Amino acid sequence: MSSTPSSQPVAVIGGGPAGLFAAETMAQAGLRVQVFDRMPSLGRKLLMAGRGGLNITHSEPLERFRQRYGEAAAWLTPHLDAFPPAALRAWCEALGQETFVGSSGRVFPKAMKASPLLRAWLQRLDGLGVRVSLRHDWRGWGADGALTFANGSTFKAEATVLALGGASWPRLGADGGWTALLPEIEIAPLRPANCGFRVAWSEIFRKQHAGAPLKRIALGFGGDSLRGEAVITNEGIEGGAIYALSARLREAIARDGAALLRIDLRPDISLAELSEKLDGPRRGATLSNFLRKSANLPPVGIGLVQEALHGGAEATSLAALVKAVPLRLTAPFGLARAISTAGGIALPELDDALMLRRRPGVFVAGEMLDWEAPTGGYLLQACFATGRAAGLGAIRWLNRTTP
Numbered sequence: 001m002s003s004t005p006s007s008q009p010v011a012v013i014g015g016g017p018a019g020l021f022a023a024e025t026m027a028q029a030g031l032r033v034q035v036f037d038r039m040p041s042l043g044r045k046l047l048m049a050g051r052g053g054l055n056i057t058h059s060e061p062l063e064r065f066r067q068r069y070g071e072a073a074a075w076l077t078p079h080l081d082a083f084p085p086a087a088l089r090a091w092c093e094a095l096g097q098e099t100f101v102g103s104s105g106r107v108f109p110k111a112m113k114a115s116p117l118l119r120a121w122l123q124r125l126d127g128l129g130v131r132v133s134l135r136h137d138w139r140g141w142g143a144d145g146a147l148t149f150a151n152g153s154t155f156k157a158e159a160t161v162l163a164l165g166g167a168s169w170p171r172l173g174a175d176g177g178w179t180a181l182l183p184e185i186e187i188a189p190l191r192p193a194n195c196g197f198r199v200a201w202s203e204i205f206r207k208q209h210a211g212a213p214l215k216r217i218a219l220g221f222g223g224d225s226l227r228g229e230a231v232i233t234n235e236g237i238e239g240g241a242i243y244a245l246s247a248r249l250r251e252a253i254a255r256d257g258a259a260l261l262r263i264d265l266r267p268d269i270s271l272a273e274l275s276e277k278l279d280g281p282r283r284g285a286t287l288s289n290f291l292r293k294s295a296n297l298p299p300v301g302i303g304l305v306q307e308a309l310h311g312g313a314e315a316t317s318l319a320a321l322v323k324a325v326p327l328r329l330t331a332p333f334g335l336a337r338a339i340s341t342a343g344g345i346a347l348p349e350l351d352d353a354l355m356l357r358r359r360p361g362v363f364v365a366g367e368m369l370d371w372e373a374p375t376g377g378y379l380l381q382a383c384f385a386t387g388r389a390a391g392l393g394a395i396r397w398l399n400r401t402t403p
Ligand SMILES: Cc1cc2nc3c(=O)[nH]c(=O)nc-3n(C[C@H](O)[C@H](O)[C@H](O)COP(=O)(O)OP(=O)(O)OC[C@H]3O[C@@H](n4cnc5c(N)ncnc54)[C@H](O)[C@@H]3O)c2cc1C
Pocket: 013, 014, 015, 016, 017, 018, 019, 036, 037, 038, 039, 042, 043, 044, 045, 046, 048, 049, 050, 052, 053, 054, 055, 056, 057, 136, 137, 138, 139, 163, 164, 165, 166, 168, 169, 172, 173, 174, 175, 177, 178, 338, 339, 340, 365, 366, 367, 368, 376, 377, 378, 379, 380, 381, 383
């Protein structure tokens, strides 16, 4: 692909899934599209997502799917309905990447990585005449309304799609620096989403269990319980089940200073059954041996119970403690380590086509927008759906304003 900007009418800034899908939508409508990205190659976060198998979307009924976006579901719904999971799967398959539904309902390409998809996609975009300018760090607009870049180049676009991403994993290109480039626009503060949390482990627990997986557990918070897995880290805890609760945990910490999470280490056994095993005499066994033999707990589970007892945890019985080990979470891990970003361009700033009301002709897509969702394919699905919506918005806007 070429890297020299010329007088192309439409610009996309940010070559992640949202920007590239906007580019495809506009190029298919016959517009000449120029994609700019600050990095030396496109789609770096998409490729990173591919390391985990590339969970591209989810197969659950659309009604439930939409609810995953919480408060943002209302305004995202028209965009998701116009480009639902089935359409995303068909799009993958048209690019030669067949998909399958995993046991959890999550959808993955059979290749279980992003590189073949991205390669085929970039070839398609090239065939559609989309041009790409890499190493172009966007800096805003000049006095004449042209887009300006850190390398001194400028570009006069008739319509622009901004798809600059959130602020997690900044080394992949998106660092949230765009918030300073849109001073007049209301932006909900960027916050970590799908993130781990800090726990003040004792030195001995940290030394023995950092890196240990917690498999087949259930997490309880605020009346809800969900099964899954987590991992102990040096500073705290992270992993799929934690991510799923992370939005509520983050808000609780912001409100109350800490959040009390409960871990059920044996969710497959009722409290009554576990009580029969654990609440009798220990017959001289150490606590650790007793928990291992009678409750079949792994070393990390035993460590968590001991940690809770040292911390003065109150429970009516040992079985009750194993069913609900308390964990005090004090802060989310930093935004740079999160899977995704909450916050972004506030909804009142946008019209229904995702155009900035205060900047006619400038559209926004992807993680830059103020929505969040758990992992499960919801993030990419919303990036594609809003990328398409912004591209279509730009097409309609140009048609309306072109004499
Ligand atoms: C480790 C990891 C695993 C993930 N796994 C999954 C998964 O399995 N399923 C899922 O649904 N989601 C997953 N995600 C999330 C998903 O990858 C993101 O939600 C998605 O990539 C966001 O798309 P985007 O186009 O909005 O932004 P991005 O993909 O971040 O793209 C933004 C682009 O903008 C460019 N840019 C930023 N600022 C500028 C500037 N000033 N000038 C020029 N260019 C700029 C960046 O270089 C970047 O290329 C994962 C994320 C991570 C970090």
